[in-house]
Amino acid sequence: MKKITLILEILKLLSENGDRFLSTTDIYKELKRRGVLGEGKAERKRLQRALSDLYKEGYVEKKSDNLRGKKPQDWKLNIEAFPYLISYTEEELISLFTLVSFVPKKYRQLPILEPALNAINRFGKFLDSEEKEIAKESFDYLPLPVERYNRVEKETLELIFKAIIQRRALIVSYKSKQIKILPIKIFHYNGTFYLLALDGKTKKLRTFLVMMLKAYGLTEETYPLFYWKRYKDTFFTFPEKPFIFKVELPPDYTAYCRPEHELYLYPTQFHLKSDKEKTLVWLVGYASYRFVSWLILDEVKALYPPSEEDIELAKQKRLKRIYPDLSLDLSKNLVRYRVFLKELRRFFEVRKKLFKNL
Incomplete structure (x- = not known):
């Protein structure tokens, strides 16, 4: 019985440590503190035998096979051996439900997301079935009226995921053509999934609509980490040159805010100033249709071109670290x-017909 207790306590400790390695010495000290092991060489040997047995059965992993001298071995739990025994803490569960609230309900029904939602149910041992149901429905997401939705194939997303993390080429069918691509990342914009990838032949960067893409399989070809590092912060491949400017919004946009609130009215906002007359927001903008259509959803009262003061503020905020293509030259920003x-x-010209008929 003592051996079984020791093995269970070792597994419990390693599971608490997640994917990090623990040395034999640290395991011994912690189990001794918990009253599982006592003092002396005999207890240390008992621990070593238990760890060796767990390793032989594939329940734990060791860090090195070539230790020399008296240096202790490092161990961690083999997660693959316990796919259904890991549990979330209450803090982790609240964090996961909060994360779920960023996902529209339609997307929660996608087969690719079903395992994640099931995992929350399975691992959430702090909640009974009724509480889990309440929690799932109480962390919600209200989409914008113009937000889109499209289905994606679970099998295709799984292959894309493997291709990205293994940096391997992927054979896909896109717009009735079979091609080889080097996937960099998947991103979600306005209800639609996109894949950023390099063309396997030309190495030209492209953006693919995932709903129009079918993946067939991975190849043995791998691509250098350099490609991923270079393009991981890119989204669309059409030109979007960033610049600095300001927008004016009504004062009631920030009327409810206190100084301690961290309020972002736009994702690219880098400064905000508000008084009883108006709200000014400093933004990094883009000269593209995408940015224009997004901006006019708000009640913008005025636009202000970039000034020397704005450039200085951008330097203070070190915006070049976030937007590498941003120029800190005033003349380029004005262009x-x-x-x-x-x-x-041009955007408003296209919509004049609609406005005239209202």
């Missing part, structure tokens, strides 16, 4: 701002 205004006017 990009004018291109943005041109795109904005």
